[in-house]
Amino acid sequence: xxxxxxxxxxxxxxxxxxxxEEILGVDVRLPKMIDRSPKEFEQKLLxxxxxxxxxxxxxxxxxxxxxxxxxxxxxxxxxxxxxxDAPVRKHTHVIFQLKGHRQLRYNDTRQFGTMExxxxxxxxxxxxxxxxxxxxxxxxxxxxxxxxxxxxxxxKTLLLDQSVIAGIGNIYADEICFDNRIRPGVSCAxxxxxxxxxxxxxxxxxxxxxIRCGGTTIRSYTSSLGVTGLFQLQCQIHSQKHCGVCGTPAxxxxxxxxxSYYCPNCQNCR
Numbered sequence: 357x358x359x360x361x362x363x364x365x366x367x368x369x370x371x372x373x374x375x376x377e378e379i380l381g382v383d384v385r386l387p388k389m390i391d392r393s394p395k396e397f398e399q400k401l402l403x404x405x406x407x408x409x410x411x412x413x414x415x416x417x418x419x420x421x422x423x424x425x426x427x428x429x430x431x432x433x434x435x436x437x438x439x440x441d442a443p444v445r446k447h448t449h450v451i452f453q454l455k456g457h458r459q460l461r462y463n464d465t466r467q468f469g470t471m472e473x474x475x476x477x478x479x480x481x482x483x484x485x486x487x488x489x490x491x492x493x494x495x496x497x498x499x500x501x502x503x504x505x506x507x508x509x510x511x512k513t514l515l516l517d518q519s520v521i522a523g524i525g526n527i528y529a530d531e532i533c534f535d536n537r538i539r540p541g542v543s544c545a546x547x548x549x550x551x552x553x554x555x556x557x558x559x560x561x562x563x564x565x566x567i568r569c570g571g572t573t574i575r576s577y578t579s580s581l582g583v584t585g586l587f588q589l590q591c592q593i594h595s596q597k598h599c600g601v602c603g604t605p606a607x608x609x610x611x612x613x614x615x616s617y618y619c620p621n622c623q624n625c626r
Contacts, residue, residue, distance in 0.1 A: 360523030361566035371409040377454045386449035391472035413486045413522030430468035436461040486522040497553025504544035512540035513612045530594040539626040540616040
């Protein structure tokens, strides 16, 4: 599933390509993907213009004045910008007709992606029960410590909980744990305030660097947007055969249904 850096990269790329574009028509080919009937969906969006581009957790937010299109890529969602006479790819489920004979096409092999329309203003601080944004000044070690000490679950599970910190996924959770020399299976209730501070700082640093690199392509989210994730070249432990620091063979463990990578030598907090 695309994580925060990938979503941010897609968002910024779309902003450079479709900002100011007017929607001339919408073709919904998979109705279950949207939050209303295809006819109403098109009627609401018709002649609206892509004005603002923002993100909340892993949600893409396309502002159109009094209307916001909210898109979640889920596991395999991708956006393509193509000429309207180009062959439509298999698994293309929503097509937005733009000016200049161009189309914004949403493709999703797994069909898990969602789109919804929000009318009027909405308090995105509490959108869909999402927790704090990693870069918010209120996302601190103290904040994480108070939550961690109220639960007895693995720190990896806590980092993946979108109601705590929004946007962290499997790849970056492994890298954050590694950066703090903490094994992903450690009970979060055992962590000190200093360790929680380190985890939050690593989260900000690693996600910032991943955004700078355009995310990763360990899980493909690329499309005709020309987005290429290079952060995978900097991963120290996730999907690695050996630790990027000491060279020890990496080990894996299933935590919360996800494969977690760790170094048995470097990650000595267990």
